[in-house]
Amino acid sequence: MTDYVGWYDEADRDAAGQAAVTEERLTRLRGLFPGKPLVITELGAAGSDLSAPEAFGGRRFQADLLARRIRSLRADRRLSGTLVWSLRDYALRPDFRGGSVLRSRPDLKLRPGLNEKGLYDFDGRAKPALEAVRRAFADSR
DSSP states (O other): OOBBBBBBBOOOHHHHHHHHHHHHHHHHHHHHHHTTTOOOOEOOOOOOTTTTTTSTBBHHHHHHHHHHHHHHHHHHHHEEEEOSSSSBBOOTTTTTOOTTTTHHHHHHOOTTTEEESSSBBBOBOOOOHHHHHHHHHEEEE
């Protein structure tokens, strides 16, 4: 399952509300696939230096969302794993401006032509999300 709660959907809900939405989705999947491993195969949010750090789409926002979502997901012992999407920002077509998230956040500022969901920026520099993810996975063992 992909989990973009807090980014593509449910961005206006608090942390408990976001966790409840994901739990509902996982419960449905468990019903469909009893006894099978369930893995979160994508998780994340963009983090751009074009937005204020704490603003939706900013680098601190990205770090905080990832840390909170990872801790919540890792607490669910019925999950077999969780993967962050993606390691490094990467180029897309030049006219890409953020995709479907812009429908709910038309004022979002992202770098044109890049997917900025990485833990490292396009030039390979670590974003605050890297350390936040490292701590979230270490804290939840």
